[in-house]
Amino acid sequence: MEKLATFLMFQDDNAEEAMNYYTNLIEDSQITSIVRYGPNESGKEGTVMQATFTLKQQEFMCIDSHVKHQFSFTPSVSxxxxxxxxxxxxxxxxxxxxxxxxxxxxxxxxxxxxxxxxxxxxxxxxxxxxxx
Missing domain, CATH: 3.30.720.110 (Signal recognition particle alu RNA binding heterodimer, srp9/1)
Incomplete structure (x- = not known):
C-alpha cells in the first residue's frame, strides 16, 4: 500500500471553489495539483477531473463528478x-x-x-x- 487520502466528490462543479476556500481558511494548507476536463471530455470543460490539496499537511483528493448521483456528503464521515x-x-x-x-x-x-x-x-x- 502506497498511501491513504480522503476523497471528496463534488456534484455542483465547485471542487475548485471548495479547495480554495479550505486552503485559504486553514493555515499551512495548499492545492498541490489540479487536472481539468478539456474540450470533448466527459466532464464540463475546465472543471476538476482530479485534484489534490493539503490541510495542515493532511492530503485530500477531489473531483467534480460529471455524473449526478443520488447521494452526496453525509455527516457520518467528517x-x-x-x-x-x-x-x-x-x-x-x-x-x-x-x-x-x-x-x-x-x-x-x-x-x-x-x-x-x-x-x-x-x-x-x-x-x-x-x-x-
Missing amino acids: IFVTCDTEEELNDLYQSLNEGGQALMPLGDYGFSKKFGWLNDRFGVSWQLNLPK
Missing part, C-alpha cells in the same frame, strides 16, 4: 479538527457555518472544553474540537 485556542475554534466554526448547517452548535458537551459539528456550504461535514 473532517475532525483539533483547535489550539477557543478563538481559532470560534473563527473556524463561524466561517465554515456561513451558508452551511449547524449539527451541534458550539458548546461544552462534556467530552471537551468546546465542540461544534456542522456541514459547510459545500455539504462537507466538520467536527471542531477544543480539548480539555
Whole structure:
C-alpha cells in the first residue's frame, strides 16, 4: 500500500471553489495539483477531473463528478479538527457555518472544553474540537 487520502466528490462543479476556500481558511494548507476536463471530455470543460490539496499537511483528493448521483456528503464521515485556542475554534466554526448547517452548535458537551459539528456550504461535514 502506497498511501491513504480522503476523497471528496463534488456534484455542483465547485471542487475548485471548495479547495480554495479550505486552503485559504486553514493555515499551512495548499492545492498541490489540479487536472481539468478539456474540450470533448466527459466532464464540463475546465472543471476538476482530479485534484489534490493539503490541510495542515493532511492530503485530500477531489473531483467534480460529471455524473449526478443520488447521494452526496453525509455527516457520518467528517473532517475532525483539533483547535489550539477557543478563538481559532470560534473563527473556524463561524466561517465554515456561513451558508452551511449547524449539527451541534458550539458548546461544552462534556467530552471537551468546546465542540461544534456542522456541514459547510459545500455539504462537507466538520467536527471542531477544543480539548480539555
